Amino acid sequence: MSHIRFEGIGKSYRGRPALEMINLDVEPSSLTVFCGPPGSGKSVLMRILIGLEAPSAGRILSNGQDITRLTAAERSIGYVPQSFALFPHMSVFDNIAYPMMLQGVPRAEITSRVDQAAEMLRIRPLLSKRPSQLSGGEKQRAAIARGILKNADIFILDDPLVGLDFKLRESLMEDLKDMRTEIDATFLYVTADPLEALTMAEHLVVMDQGHLIEAGPVDTVYYDPTRLRAAELVGFPRCNILPGRLDMPGAICTTALGALQVSLQDGAAATETMVAIRPEDIAPAASDSAPLGVGEVTLVENLGSEAVVYVRFGETTLVTTISAGATAHVDLGDPFPFMIRPGAPIVFERESGWRIGRASPVLAGTRND
């Protein structure tokens, strides 16, 4: 079990920064998911941790020991790269077994551990085949087996499910979670897919343009983000982001949805704002209550158990989710009376992107400025 600490990690390529001042603690035996759009620097950070690249600044500590200058071979890290990296001239068994052979693990133990991993990842019939005879998903599972069977304290899975079909992704995500409970080690998982990030994560690290913008338990990052960009990047369907204007005194934020009463954090002042509202916090208004507004349905995406509904309200398009049962009553062009869950909208300062408070809709006649 390893506690990993990134201290002021920076990396630049020919003067162009790829990572800037990354400070992060990864708890031992945790599953931390690094999420961010392509080019956000998450893979570079992992490559630095593995030892495939040297940081331009900062250091990495593993259990308090500085490992920044150690070579990749000297660090005890299991790695599942995005591109499989299976040796084409070896069978799947040999591909999985050779790191253990090099570590001097007895043959009988190697066979038993390979069998166990193959069973778990459902690749037992493929063990005698060459990588060229496998499908993309089978190759990926073989690569995962090779990475996790290494005697290591830290395992890095760099976008291991990218390019796989949905069914396979779903089943592999379950497998990886099961495996995670069996292996008592620190797992770092990289993905650009917010849904995959939310499904897998215990701890979530959100990265964007080489900066770490949010880190913490997954629920906190999702429900209580401190940065606007984190709210934008994490979540599916996307978060509704509306511009607003915060007026003092009274802390009323004026948006396209009307006035919001903001519960401000300390030190906040009148400013231009952005308001983030999760799709699930916008709901159809009950027939016996007054709606916040009435929009028009412009698109319905049926996801099976639920549907994503796009509602035009004035110049703004809102995204919301409704249960599958309710889709029968929603059609394109239909009026969509909606309301917003009180306390759900998060208000950010527009320029800095930092959170300044939470808000609740001000219904007609309840404004108290």
Place this chain on the structure above:
Amino acid sequence: MAGSAEAAASTSSRRTLARGPRRGLLAFLGRREVLPTVLIAPVLIFFIIWNTIPTLWLLGLSFYRFSLTSGRPPIYSGFYNFTSILNDSSTWFDLSRTFIFVVLAVGIETIAGVLLGLLFWGSERLPGRRVALTLLFAPMVVTPVAAGTFWRLIYDPTFGVLNWFIRSLGLPAVRFLSDANVAFGAVLAVDVWMWTPFMVLMMLAALASVPKAELEAAEIDRLTWFQRFRLVILYHGKFILMLGILLRTIDAFKTMDLIFDMTFGGPGTATQLIAISLFRSAFESFNMGSSSALAVVLLLISIAFTATFLYVLYLRERRTADA
């Protein structure tokens, strides 16, 4: 009936108008089966005139006794030229000398090429790498006759720069090109100097074909440097490397111009490779029938080299696929 014919004509005319006029040569070239033939024809004609016809001519002439100095017409002699070549011990000596030259030259060039290739590959961020690479490749682009001339001057026992260094160390001058014990090595060294860059180039191309991810995986999994070379680099780069070895083998087998300019096969026959004896037979003795037969034998040997290399490569590929 007439109405339908008119309608068809009108439709056809409308189609023509829509596509624009396509008549005569353009319409002919526009046909799917014609255009590829037209495009490939110049190369094909060139190949037939300058390669196929001379080869067939050579093959035909090899069955005749024909000397340019006798003034007599060619006389058909069946396999006489071939049997006399095979019974001539000097041909065998020249051939064995050529094989030794090929094995040593290609062997040294391959090893040096692989090592230098790895060196340049591993020093991608080193300042001056491009300049060093350009300097390294310079010998390859020098005309063999020019290279032979200035190496003859470098090797010169009286005013050659190499002997100046040797003498300045207090050692006696070496007659590089006129001592039968040294000349072969001296000529071989120039060939290695000239063609190692080609193998470096092939090695760099081979290294470029190695997937970075596999190398990184090998590094993380603690493979030794040699294991990484054997399991990853050689596996992915072997085809390009083998191609380089094949091309160099065929080329080294034909080495003539370099030696022609440096020693002309001497002293005695110390550096007389088969291509030099072929040249002598054809353009000193003007024995065209016999030299044609020797050329045919050399052609067959070259084809055998190529076929062997390709067969070995194919076998390995098949074994890999079957396993």
